[in-house]
Amino acid sequence: DTAVSQTPKYLVTQMGNDKSIKCEQNLGHDTMYWYKQDSKKFLKIMFSYNNKELIINETVPNRFSPKSPDKAHLNLHINSLELGDSAVYFCASSRTETNEQFFGPGTRLTVL
């Protein structure tokens, strides 16, 4: 059983489109996160949710909107995609905010 899953694994789309990435964890964790890994492999936090409430909202364009329908899911919706959005997006979860985070397999987004 996959602990943290993301769909899709690959996403290729045109500039200007709107797309969503889904994340689900079956670990019973309270906290979920979205990270972005750029082409130089640098990982940076985007959002964090604790029990469906937004905790961290880093400086990301407001074209990015996270949605947490329940504790086990944290989806990422991106409007008006730009070339610079091309990256690998990782979802993660942790039991509490201070515990280790477990990562999903990543979604490689390519904007053409």
Add this chain to the structure above:
Amino acid sequence: AQKVTQAQTEISVVEKEDVTLDCVYETRDTTYYLFWYKQPPSGELVFLIRRNSFDEQNEISGRYSWNFQKSTSSFNFTITASQVVDSAVYFCALSALNSGYALNFGKGTSLLVTP
């Protein structure tokens, strides 16, 4: 503000050599957590270890060992008798209240182990 520095961008060793990956951090929080993650060529991020700022005991897990020294703000990672399967990018990370406990990652060290 928190900062994690991994000064070694790339390291190349021959199998069976020991290798140490350096990690230096900065934070004003008195309570914080340090982590190491491994990212093999397949791309997933694998959790290796978590330490809190009050526990300076070194840890050993098989061929892996970690040396946490608050006096030098370092949390170094040593692989003993390296193997080809250890080839990966290794990330050191810091979390603290000041950043909402999000992981602040270093830029990673790419380790290549050749036969």
